[in-house]
Every structure is written in C-alpha cells, then in structure tokens.
Amino acid sequence: KIPGQRLPLAKYGGRHTVTALPGDGIGPEMIEHIRKIFSFCHVPVNFEEVQVSSSLVGVNDLEAALLAIERNGVAIKGNIETKHDDPSFKSRNVELRSRLDLYANILHCVTIPTVPSRHKDIDVVLIRENTEGEYSGLEHETVPGIVESIKIVTREKIERIARMAFEYATLNGRKKITAVHKANIQKLGDGLFLKVIRDMSEEYKNIKFESMIVDNASMQLVSRPQQFDVMVMPNLYGNIISNIACGLVGGPGLVSGMNIGSKYAVFETGTRNTGTSLAGKDLANPTAFIRASIDMLRYLDCHYHANLISDALWKTLVEQRVHTRDLGGQHSASDVVNCTLQNVEKIMEAER
Ligand code: ADP
Numbered sequence: 001k002i003p004g005q006r007l008p009l010a011k012y013g014g015r016h017t018v019t020a021l022p023g024d025g026i027g028p029e030m031i032e033h034i035r036k037i038f039s040f041c042h043v044p045v046n047f048e049e050v051q052v053s054s055s056l057v058g059v060n061d062l063e064a065a066l067l068a069i070e071r072n073g074v075a076i077k078g079n080i081e082t083k084h085d086d087p088s089f090k091s092r093n094v095e096l097r098s099r100l101d102l103y104a105n106i107l108h109c110v111t112i113p114t115v116p117s118r119h120k121d122i123d124v125v126l127i128r129e130n131t132e133g134e135y136s137g138l139e140h141e142t143v144p145g146i147v148e149s150i151k152i153v154t155r156e157k158i159e160r161i162a163r164m165a166f167e168y169a170t171l172n173g174r175k176k177i178t179a180v181h182k183a184n185i186q187k188l189g190d191g192l193f194l195k196v197i198r199d200m201s202e203e204y205k206n207i208k209f210e211s212m213i214v215d216n217a218s219m220q221l222v223s224r225p226q227q228f229d230v231m232v233m234p235n236l237y238g239n240i241i242s243n244i245a246c247g248l249v250g251g252p253g254l255v256s257g258m259n260i261g262s263k264y265a266v267f268e269t270g271t272r273n274t275g276t277s278l279a280g281k282d283l284a285n286p287t288a289f290i291r292a293s294i295d296m297l298r299y300l301d302c303h304y305h306a307n308l309i310s311d312a313l314w315k316t317l318v319e320q321r322v323h324t325r326d327l328g329g330q331h332s333a334s335d336v337v338n339c340t341l342q343n344v345e346k347i348m349e350a351e352r
C-alpha cells in the first residue's frame with residue numbers, strides 16, 4: 001500500500017490507459033511479455049506506447065513521453081541507456097523522474113523460496129529519495145583538473161521522503177525505520193537529512209527509529225540483512241543500498257521498483273538495468289518486469305488481476321521452478337511467461 005495514493009487520471013470505458021516506455025536493451029521484449037500477460041488475463045488496461053531511446057538523437061521523444069505520462073498518470077518503463085563518455089548527454093531516466101517529480105523510489109526485497117540467495121528470510125522495504133542530492137546534475141570543471149559536483153539537499157524534500165517512509169511503515173504494519181546517512185563526514189547535508197527524519201520520528205511512536213552510517217549499513221546488510229525492516233535513504237546511497245539488497249534476494253531480474261510522486265507513478269525494475277548484452281536472446285528474467293506490472297495494477301486498484309498474475313508467477317517460480325539462467329536454471333523468458341499463463345488458466349478454472 002502506498003501512502004497518499006492517487007487514482008489515475010485516465011479511465012475510458014472502464015479501462016485504464018497507461019503509458020509504456022519500452023526503452024533500450026531488454027525493455028521492448030519485456031513490455032511485449034507484459035502485453036501478452038495482460039491480454040491473456042483480460043486486464044482492463046490499454047497501453048499507449050512511446051519510444052524513448054538514447055539512440056533517437058534530436059527527436060523530441062522525451063517530451064512526448066512526459067506528455068503521455070502527464071495525461072495518463074501512470075507508466076511502466078524499461079531503462080533508457082545512458083552513455084558514460086559524453087558529459088553533455090544527461091540521463092533521460094533521471095530527467096524523467098525529476099520532471100515528473102517522482103520523489104520516492106520504493107523497492108520491496110523479499111527472499112523467494114527455491115530462488116538461490118545468500119540469506120534466508122529477508123524482507124526489507126527500501127525508500128530512496130529520487131530527485132535531488134547527488135543527482136542534481138550540477139557539475140562543472142572550474143579549472144582543468146578541478147571538478148565541482150554539487151549535492152543539493154532541501155528540508156522540504158527530506159521531509160517529503162521521510163513522511164513517505166513513516167506513512168508507508170504505518171500503512172503496511174512495519175515496525176522499524178532505519179535512516180541511512182554519512183553525517184559524520186557530510187555534516188551539513190546528511191546532518192539535515194538525519195535531523196529531519198529523527199525529528200519526524202517523534203510523531204510516530206509505534207515505529208522504532210534508528211540511524212546507521214552508510215558504510216556500516218552496507219556491511220550489516222550483507223552479513224545480517226534480517227535486522228532491517230524499512231530503510232530510508234538519500235538518492236545515491238539509496239541507489240547503492242538497493243542494488244545490494246536486490247543482489248541478496250537473487251539479482252537484477254527479480255525485484256520491481258516503484259517511482260511515486262504526488263501526481264504520477266512510474267513502474268520499473270528495482271535495479272533499472274538495460275540488459276543490453278541479453279537483449280533479443282530470450283534469456284533475461286522477466287520476473288522484475290512482471291512484478292512491476294503487478295505493482296502498477298495494485299496502484300490502479302486492479303487487485304483481482306494483480307493477485308491473479310502474482311499467484312501464477314509464484315507457482316511458476318516456486319512450485320514449478322521454471323528458472324532462467326540468472327537463477328541457475330535453463331529456462332527462457334518465454335518459458336516463464338508461458339508457464340505463468342498456464343497457471344493463470346488453472347487458477348481461473350479452479351474459480352469457476
Ligand atoms: P548492460 O551492460 O547490458 O547495460 P546492465 O548494467 O543493464 O547490463 O545489467 C547488469 C547485469 O545484470 C548484467 O550482467 C545483465 O546481464 C544482468 N541483468 C540485467 N537485467 C537482467 C534480467 N532481467 N535478467 C537477468 N540478468 C539481468
């Protein structure tokens with residue numbers, strides 16, 4: 001359950017319209033899998049597809065995507081590749097999140113039985129500030145060899161992410177929030193982050209509050225991840241900590257990630273990989289994308305279909321162990337999808 005959840009803007013003839021941004025790499029084939037599953041399950045959702053790709057230079061594709069999301073309220077998205085070597089090329093993913101003010105990135109990392117992982121019984125929710133901090137994109141070379149990278153944090157945005165974390169915890173029966181920071185070094189910036197969240201914790205007496213320095217949090221996460229319940233983090237630490245957490249429960253192919261703002265919501269995979277080397281081979285694990293589509297259905301209040309797809313996927317992964325290579329299996333992405341559809345059919349038959 002997401003605090004302050006808004007109903008989507010677009011619903012015509014009983015059907016939602018959502019924007020689909022396939023992106024690069026494995027994105028397009030993953031969106032095809034989602035389309036196939038949705039149409040098989042008669043999910044009342046139409047897709048408005050907009051191509052945004054790093055290779056479409058000079059095309060106003062990002063503006064078209066933003067317009068479509070503003071119109072529909074909701075999107076599902078693959079990653080858009082960002083080149084590292086061209087400083088003038090800004091990440092379109094970052095730009096999209098900041099322009100839509102998708103201030104919270106929320107991941108739920110849970111171990112799945114039969115999926116190999118280094119630890120058992122992990123169940124942690126990661127809530128990451130998604131628009132400011134190190135991602136402000138303000139960098140310049142003052143004189144050759146000297147670069148300033150500006151990290152901006154504001155009380156207003158810290159309060160917003162902190163509120164999201166406490167409200168999320170309250171709404172979902174969570175017991176503890178850990179604020180991750182480096183306030184011993186970044187005394188002002190991370191100091192403010194910590195202070196704002198600690199002050200707010202006074203309003204939530206039923207939720208235990210603790211803080212942890214990011215280096216220790218990383219170590220604790222890989223050695224004793226079960227101690228964590230909800231983690232709230234500034235942008236860059238949140239990125240790194242979420243990747244550690246996703247790695248712990250089985251890798252980039254499994255976990256979904258929600259980008260939530262006060263108006264719009266965009267659903268992605270948790271680690272936002274492009275998966276360029278896997279593209280077109282039917283090898284990438286479709287689970288993270290399928291779970292992103294389930295998150296989206298829950299957001300749209302389509303709970304029947306969300307549960308149907310979620311139960312069918314669970315049977316595929318856990319009971320039938322249809323695992324792709326990243327999980328040590330031999331199955332293709334299509335095998336996972338087809339098996340899930342067969343399970344949907346069985347569940348629907350059992351209901352009749
Ligand atoms: P790339 O260099 O292709 O952009 P990424 O950075 O996107 O790779 O992904 C990092 C790693 O995660 C790669 O080894 C990639 O193969 C793997 N990976 C990403 N997505 C998936 C997926 N859905 N299933 C399995 N492996 C994945």
Ligand code: MG
Binds near residue numbers: 273274275
């Ligand atoms: Mg990549």
